[in-house]
Amino acid sequence: MASQSPTIPADRDRLGLMKVGRQVRERLAANPTAYRVPSEEVELWAIGDFMSPAECQKMRDLIDATAKPSVVFDLDYSSGYRTSYSGNVDANDPFVKKISRRIDDLLDIESSFGETIQGQRYMPGQEFQPHHDWFHPDTTYWELEMNRGGQRSITAMAFLNHVEGGGTTDFTELGISIEPKPGVLLVWNNAKPDGITNPATIHAGRPVTAGSKYIITKWYRTKAWY
Numbered sequence: 001m002a003s004q005s006p007t008i009p010a011d012r013d014r015l016g017l018m019k020v021g022r023q024v025r026e027r028l029a030a031n032p033t034a035y036r037v038p039s040e041e042v043e044l045w046a047i048g049d050f051m052s053p054a055e056c057q058k059m060r061d062l063i064d065a066t067a068k069p070s071v072v073f074d075l076d077y078s079s080g081y082r083t084s085y086s087g088n089v090d091a092n093d094p095f096v097k098k099i100s101r102r103i104d105d106l107l108d109i110e111s112s113f114g115e116t117i118q119g120q121r122y123m124p125g126q127e128f129q130p131h132h133d134w135f136h137p138d139t140t141y142w143e144l145e146m147n148r149g150g151q152r153s154i155t156a157m158a159f160l161n162h163v164e165g166g167g168t169t170d171f172t173e174l175g176i177s178i179e180p181k182p183g184v185l186l187v188w189n190n191a192k193p194d195g196i197t198n199p200a201t202i203h204a205g206r207p208v209t210a211g212s213k214y215i216i217t218k219w220y221r222t223k224a225w226y
């Protein structure tokens with residue numbers, strides 16, 4: 001997406017990004033089920049069996065019930081940038097709340113910092129092209145987002161099914177490709193430990209070539225989001 005404007009400091013929310021990053025790093029370091037994916041550039045973890053097969057099924061059903069074409073802020077469905085179907089699964093549903101709180105607890109992040117969990121469904125040919133989850137200063141929504149929760153600190157994303165073909169999550173600058181495995185939660189820090197947003201977190205949901213792909217994503221900010 002857009003490059004950073006020289007007039008707006010790239011280190012906006014730096015202290016908040018440092019603090020959340022440190023909390024998550026310490027929490028996951030103490031968790032034997034959290035596997036740190038080897039990388040010098042990005043802090044990335046995978047947590048197996050984070051959701052049970054029954055929970056994955058239930059979440060897929062909720063996504064099917066609410067899915068509509070995804071919108072990536074000012075890029076719409078017709079641009080081909082993100083062609084999956086997304087649904088803001090009902091945040092008040094007790095089951096969704098339970099999973100959402102489980103992610104908060106796993107990461108030791110204040111619940112209020114988390115955005116609403118988003119479900120996504122990709123069918124063959126659908127993808128999410130390379131992007132950063134952190135906000136770029138050169139966007140129309142920058143000021144708005146900075147004032148309603150600040151920069152995106154951590155991304156948590158769970159795979160909900162076995163994908164017959166394609167659909168890997170690729171960190172394109174790192175050469176890391178993650179195979180969707182049901183129940184696995186991927187977590188990464190969108191900033192470096194020093195609190196500067198990290199360009200090497202660029203990633204993509206590759207096109208599904210057979211079957212379908214279901215995920216949920218929860219993005220965390222640096223302060224309360226609303």
Ligand SMILES: O=C(O)CCC(=O)C(=O)O
Nearest residue numbers: 128133168169204205217
């Ligand atoms: O579908 C994927 O593997 C990536 C999804 C993603 O990048 C996101 O939800 O921010």
Ligand SMILES: [Fe+2]
Nearest residue numbers: 131132133203
């Ligand atoms: Fe993303």
